[in-house]
Every structure is written in structure tokens, then in C-alpha cells.
Amino acid sequence: MDVLEKLSILTDAAKYDAACTSSGGDRTAKKGYIGNTSASLAGCCHSFSADGRCVTLLKVLMTNCCVYDCKYCVNRRSNDTRRTAFTPEELADLTINFYRRNYIEGLFLSSGVLRSPDYTMELMIKSLRLLREKYRFNGYIHAKAIPGAAPELVEQLGLLADRLSVNIELPSESALKTLAPDKTKGAILAPMRQIQVRNQENKEELVKYRHAPKFAPAGQSTQLIVGATADTDFQILRLTQGLYDRYRLKRVFFSAYVPVVEHALLPAKNVKPPLLREHRLYQADWLLRFYKFRAEELLDESNPSFDTRVDPKCSWALAHLDFFPVEVNTADYETLLRVPGIGIVSARRILTARRVGPLHIDDLKKLGVVMKRAQYFLTASGRVADGLRFTPDSLLHNLIAVEQPLLPQQDMVQLSLFDSAG
Amino acid sequence: MVEMVYYYDGSFDGFLCCIFESYANKEILTAIYRDEDDIPTLFASRSISTDKSHANRVLRKVVKCSTCAAELLQKGFLTCLPEKELHLYHMVVKLLKEGPSFLRNVSDDTLHPVFAAVRHLHGEAHLLKGFVRFSELGGVLGSEIEPKNRVLPLLRSHFCTRYQGETFFIYDKTHKEALFYAAGRAVIRPLEDFQMAAPDETEAHYRVLWKRFYDTIAIKERENPRCRMTNMPKRYWNTMTEFQSEDYFKPQSSPAAGPALSAPDGISVPATPPAPGLSAPASSP
Numbered sequence: 001m002d003v004l005e006k007l008s009i010l011t012d013a014a015k016y017d018a019a020c021t022s023s024g025g026d027r028t029a030k031k032g033y034i035g036n037t038s039a040s041l042a043g044c045c046h047s048f049s050a051d052g053r054c055v056t057l058l059k060v061l062m063t064n065c066c067v068y069d070c071k072y073c074v075n076r077r078s079n080d081t082r083r084t085a086f087t088p089e090e091l092a093d094l095t096i097n098f099y100r101r102n103y104i105e106g107l108f109l110s111s112g113v114l115r116s117p118d119y120t121m122e123l124m125i126k127s128l129r130l131l132r133e134k135y136r137f138n139g140y141i142h143a144k145a146i147p148g149a150a151p152e153l154v155e156q157l158g159l160l161a162d163r164l165s166v167n168i169e170l171p172s173e174s175a176l177k178t179l180a181p182d183k184t185k186g187a188i189l190a191p192m193r194q195i196q197v198r199n200q201e202n203k204e205e206l207v208k209y210r211h212a213p214k215f216a217p218a219g220q221s222t223q224l225i226v227g228a229t230a231d232t233d234f235q236i237l238r239l240t241q242g243l244y245d246r247y248r249l250k251r252v253f254f255s256a257y258v259p260v261v262e263h264a265l266l267p268a269k270n271v272k273p274p275l276l277r278e279h280r281l282y283q284a285d286w287l288l289r290f291y292k293f294r295a296e297e298l299l300d301e302s303n304p305s306f307d308t309r310v311d312p313k314c315s316w317a318l319a320h321l322d323f324f325p326v327e328v329n330t331a332d333y334e335t336l337l338r339v340p341g342i343g344i345v346s347a348r349r350i351l352t353a354r355r356v357g358p359l360h361i362d363d364l365k366k367l368g369v370v371m372k373r374a375q376y377f378l379t380a381s382g383r384v385a386d387g388l389r390f391t392p393d394s395l396l397h398n399l400i401a402v403e404q405p406l407l408p409q410q411d412m413v414q415l416s417l418f419d420s421a422g
Numbered sequence: 423m424v425e426m427v428y429y430y431d432g433s434f435d436g437f438l439c440c441i442f443e444s445y446a447n448k449e450i451l452t453a454i455y456r457d458e459d460d461i462p463t464l465f466a467s468r469s470i471s472t473d474k475s476h477a478n479r480v481l482r483k484v485v486k487c488s489t490c491a492a493e494l495l496q497k498g499f500l501t502c503l504p505e506k507e508l509h510l511y512h513m514v515v516k517l518l519k520e521g522p523s524f525l526r527n528v529s530d531d532t533l534h535p536v537f538a539a540v541r542h543l544h545g546e547a548h549l550l551k552g553f554v555r556f557s558e559l560g561g562v563l564g565s566e567i568e569p570k571n572r573v574l575p576l577l578r579s580h581f582c583t584r585y586q587g588e589t590f591f592i593y594d595k596t597h598k599e600a601l602f603y604a605a606g607r608a609v610i611r612p613l614e615d616f617q618m619a620a621p622d623e624t625e626a627h628y629r630v631l632w633k634r635f636y637d638t639i640a641i642k643e644r645e646n647p648r649c650r651m652t653n654m655p656k657r658y659w660n661t662m663t664e665f666q667s668e669d670y671f672k673p674q675s676s677p678a679a680g681p682a683l684s685a686p687d688g689i690s691v692p693a694t695p696p697a698p699g700l701s702a703p704a705s706s707p
């Protein structure tokens with residue numbers, strides 16, 4: 001089979017993984033090597049695919065052969081599909097030649113389990129070693145650790161990659177038992193813990209010896225599938241928070257489940273992927289990571305799903321109207337961040353600008369505040385926006401109207417309009 | 423103080439000299455035009471000649487007041503802000519009169535247009551760090567872009583660090599200038615015209631592979647043209663491999679390929695960066 005065909009098969013099988021970012025990496029250029037990874041929050045998108053997702057890394061599988069039979073996965077052994085595998089040489093050649101042409105920021109290598117977890121990891125390690133040593137590649141590499149592989153292999157992989165990830169996929173143990181019978185919670189969590197501990201040790205080593213080899217310097221991430229099981233938004237968000245707290249993950253990715261198979265335990269093949277839920281989870285995840293929200297503030301047992309009509313921050317504000325209005329000239333940073341329409345950048349700009357003199361309502365838009373949302377929740381020098389009048393009801397309506405055009409997909413708009421009419 | 427329109431040569435130094443002369447002659451500028459724009463005026467006007475030492479004095483003065491203002495001045499000059507010269511001139515006048523404190527307030531009327539334009543410049547440069555596409559021709563990596571702002575100075579260190587061992591160039595079609603890099607040295611030079619050569623077998627091979635990857639990675643069930651367009655406006659697609667028509671993927675030697683264009687041989691000499699005013703990359707007359 002030629003490389004073009006292999007590339008088609010192994011890309012097609014890898015496309016459901018949501019992670020495609022080079023953020024968190026900081027690999028400065030080295031003499032005699034090609035590439036670098038600049039640490040920027042936004043990462044660097046090299047293209048956007050027809051589904052609007054950012055293309056940063058060459059995202060492929062080492063092989064789509066798999067001895068496991070996870071029900072939700074296209075690569076499960078019981079699926080009748082064409083199988084192939086890259087050789088380490090082919091993969092390294094592709095990566096370096098794509099990188100030189102600035103098609104990509106690096107490689108995201110995942111894999112089905114060929115023969116055994118250890119055998120698969122060895123293949124991956126061989127490819128990465130070739131890339132780093134022979135091709136002197138100094139760009140970004142994200143590699144998936146295969147659950148069940150020996151700790152020594154995880155260690156080796158971590159010394160070659162910038163970021164490691166172990167995908168949890170299913171948000172609860174019961175779902176794991178029924179849908180991924182070959183995997184156990186323990187087998188997934190063990191490498192996650194190992195990576196976390198090693199990462200911490202490595203930070204200390206690097207303080208002592210500046211040239212100590214780096215172990216997955218961009219940390220680790222994971223992915224949760226949304227909508228394959230009955231798990232609620234609240235369960236997923238609380239799990240996410242727990243992963244940040246207890247495993248120091250850099251990112252948790254969410255992937256709206258695309259039905260790829262008819263199975264009694266899974267949504268039928270004609271069910272659309274729950275893109276709006278995925279979108280809301282990302283918004284809430286952002287609030288956890290950068291806005292100091294806790295999962296319990298956004299959802300709870302009696303209210304376990306996100307509002308489809310407005311984003312989680314607006315939703316929180318509407319439930320806490322007594323917290324508002326916030327006076328932009330005196331409020332502290334954390335309080336400013338709670339205002340819908342004020343983000344991290346505009347909150348910082350407000351803090352700097354108000355040192356020069358008191359801010360007025362008209363200044364806020366130029367500071368990057370989204371007034372269409374924020375105006376209901378703030379005052380500037382004691383005043384609200386000119387002619388602003390609203391009741392709790394009209395407030396909700398106005399916020400829904402602001403939200404509609406921002407939703408990532410057209411059919412979501414119809415869906416939410418329909419909801420708000422009811 | 424009298425009102426006056428100034429003409430200058432279009433260079434950054436020339437522009438700084440406009441500021442210098444306006445103070446020296448106690449004149450308030452109502453417009454600053456480039457000679458080549460050839461805009462007639464009914465108002466009193468003056469043509470400013472460029473004097474490097476005057477330019478340096480202005481820049482030093484601005485740096486002394488505020489390094490942040492100096493950066494805005496330099497970067498603002500690269501932007502596509504209409505009448506950027508006048509906006510920057512007003513910023514400098516305000517800086518010299520009132521001191522730098524207004525620079526902390528982004529909503530300030532004098533600062534805001536410059537700030538927004540520089541942000542646009544940064545945004546475009548950031549996108550292009552990803553969207554630039556190189557082709558390999560005889561060991562040299564070449565690419566073309568069509569930016570609204572003059573982004574090459576902002577792309578320079580990024581690509582020079584990343585491809586430190588390569589020889590490469592980026593041609594800015596809009597502003598007709600190119601960044602050349604070879605053997606650790608980079609220059610940005612005007613380049614009137616340039617035509618990219620057709621790919622050889624190897625180059626065509628990787629183009630095809632990339633296009634296949636790009637087409638395969640999208641999830642059909644999630645198709646979302648609007649989202650793609652917002653993130654990657656159509657005006658960038660022109661120079662991106664994945665959006666080219668069939669011919670782009672055919673190697674030069676294949677009979678179906680169009681008329682072969684010459685390779686940019688002028689810069690394939692790896693040891694020396696191309697000289698200014700070069701005939702290199704195959705500029706067609």
C-alpha cells in the first residue's frame with residue numbers, strides 16, 4: 001500500500017480525537033535542529049478543516065489495527081474496515097516534509113493497539129526517536145500513551161514528546177465496563193498518575209540541572225466523549241474539575257460523539273453529534289481554567305444540564321442578579337471577570353486604564369468589553385448605558401438574541417430558538 | 423502655527439522627517455502624503471526630503487518619552503490604517519505635549535485608531551505564521567502571501583528561528599517586497615514581480631499528500647463552512663496549498679503541466695543572501 005493510501009486510512013481513523021493544539025509547548029530553537037515551539041496561549045492554527053476545526057498537527061494513527069473492541073470506536077477489532085500501519089520511516093518523513101512546508105506545527109501520534117500495548121508503544125517510540133535524532137526535529141510532538149503499557153515505555157515516550165495524553169473517553173466507570181470491556185479505570189489512571197508524578201519530579205530536576213532531559217514539558221491532557229452515554233453535563237464537568245485538581249492536567253478535551261456503529265447501548269446512527277453540548281462544556285471548561293469558577297457554581301444535581309439558550313457565564317449571572325451591577329471603577333479583578341461580556345483581556349485593560357482617570361460607559365467598548373452583554377451587569381462612575389431599561393424577562397430575551405449568531409453551527413440556532421419559544 | 427500638507431518619500435525615515443520638519447517650521451500638518459500616491463492638494467504644501475539624522479533624532483526623542491509609543495510608531499507604520507501617517511503624527515504630538523500617560527488608556531481618541539490598527543497587524547501576522555505555505559524548489563523553500571498589512575518584519579524572527587538551517591523566502595505580493603533568509607542572515611527587499619515555478623515530482627508528491635490529509639481530517643457530520651470562514655477568511659485561501667486547483671498538484675515533467683516557469687535560481691546560492699535590488703527569484707520583466 002502506498003503512503004497516500006496509508007495516510008488516508010490513518011487520518012480518517014484519527015480524526016475523532018479533538019486535541020489539536022501546540023499550546024503549552026516551549027521548545028526554543030536549537031542549533032543544527034529544525035523547528036521550535038513558541039509558547040503562546042492561542043497556539044498556532046495552520047489551517048481550518050471543513051468542519052471549522054483548527055488544524056495544527058499532523059494527526060494520524062501509527063496503526064488502525066486494534067486487538068480491543070471498544071464499542072464506540074471505528075477501529076474496534078469487530079469492525080470490518082481496511083487496516084494498515086505506517087513504518088517509523090514513513091511517518092518521520094511525512095512529518096518533517098510537512099513541517100518544512102509549514103503545513104503543520106508538529107505531530108499528534110495516537111494508535112490502535114497492535115498485538116499488545118507494549119509492542120504498539122515501542123513502534124511509536126521508534127518513530128519519534130527517528131524524528132528527533134535522525135531528522136533532528138525540534139517541533140511539537142503530542143503522543144498518546146497506550147493504557148496498559150509498561151511504565152518504562154511511558155517514560156521513554158515522555159522524554160521524546162512535548163505532551164502526553166491518555167484518553168479517558170467514557171465519563172463513568174459503568175460506561176467503561178459496558179462499552180470498553182477490555183479497558184479498566186485502573187489501566188487508564190495509572191499512566192496518568194505516572195505522567196503527573198514524573199512531570200513534577202522533572203520540574204525539580206530542571207531547577208537543579210538546567211540541561212536535564214525534559215519529560216513531557218507541555219504536560220498532559222485527556223479527552224471525554226460527550227453524548228455516547230447517559231452521563232450528564234454536571235458529571236462531566238465535575239470529573240473535568242477533578243482531573244485539573246488531582247492530576248494537574250493541562251487540558252481536558254470534549255468530543256461530541258459521532259455515531260459510527262449501530263449498537264444497542266449507543267445512540268442510533270442517525271443521531272446528530274451533540275455539538276451544542278460540546279460547545280457549552282468548552283465554555284464552562286474555560287470558566288474553570290481562567291475565571292476561577294467551580295463546577296458546583298455552574299451546575300448541580302437538581303440542575304445537571306447547561307442552558308441551551310445562553311452561555312454558562314450568562315446563565316450564572318442570571319441566577320445571581322443580586323451580585324450585580326458591578327462598578328468598573330472599583331471592582332477587583334475577580335469580580336470584573338464575573339461580568340458577562342468582560343474577558344481576561346478587557347478586565348486587565350480596565351484595571352490599567354482606570355488608573356489614569358475614572359472610566360465612563362462609552363470607554364468600555366474601546367477597551368474590548370462586549371457591551372451588548374455587559375451593559376446589563378455593570379455601572380461606570382455610577383451610571384448605566386444611556387436609555388438602558390430592562391426587566392428580568394426582557395434581559396433573558398436580549399441575552400438569547402446576542403448569543404444566537406455566535407453559536408458555532410447554524411442548526412443550533414434553530415434548535416435554541418425553538419427552545420426559547422417554549 | 424500654520425496649517426500645511428507634507429509630501430514624503432514613503433519610507434519610515436521620511437515620515438519621521440515630516441514630524442521633525444513640522445516642529446522645526448512650527449507647522450501643523452493636516453495631511454501627510456507619499457510622493458508616489460500623487461495626490462494633488464489645494465492647500466499649502468511642502469515636500470520633505472529624508473535626512474537620516476533628523477529621523478533618528480525624532481525616534482530617539484519618542485523612545486525617551488516612552489518605548490511603548492516608539493513601538494506603536496514603528497508598527498503603526500506597517501499597518502494598512504488609512505492615513506496612518508496622520509494618526510501617528512497626532513500620537514507623537516500628544517506624547518510630546520502631555521507625556522505618555524494617555525498610552526495606558528486604550529479608549530483614548532488619539533491612541534485608539536493606532537492601537538486597533540496595530541492589533542490588526544499582529545492578528546494578521548499571527549494567522550500567517552500558520553497559513554504561509556512553502557514549496558521546495560532546488561533546495562530552497564519559497565512562498566507567497568497577500569497580506570493587508572506589511573507583516574514581513576513581524577514574521578521574520580519566527581521563520582528564521584524555525585528554519586534556521588534552511589534557505590527560504592517569503593514574497594509579499596501586496597506590498598511587492600520579500601523576506602530572504604540564507605546562512606543565518608535575513609533581509610527584506612523590494613521585489614517588483616515574481617512568479618513561482620511549477621513543482622517537481624517530489625514537491626508535487628507532498629502537495630498531494632497534504633491535500634489528502636486536509637480533506638480527510640474533516641468530520642463530515644460536523645461540516646461548518648461558516649465557522650471555517652470566520653477562522654480563516656477567504657482572502658488567505660489564494661496562497662494556501664489545500665485550496666489550489668488540480669494543476670497545482672501536477673509535477674512539471676508531466677505532459678499535462680502548464681508552461682514551465684523558471685525556478686528562483688537567483689537565491690539557490692546558499693552561502694550568500696541575495697543582494698539588494700537583486701534579479702533573484704526570477705523576476706519577470
Ligand code: SF4
Pocket residue numbers: 066067068069070073074075076077111112113
Ligand atoms: S483501544 Fe483505542 S483504537 Fe482500540 S478499539 Fe479501543 S478506542 Fe479504538
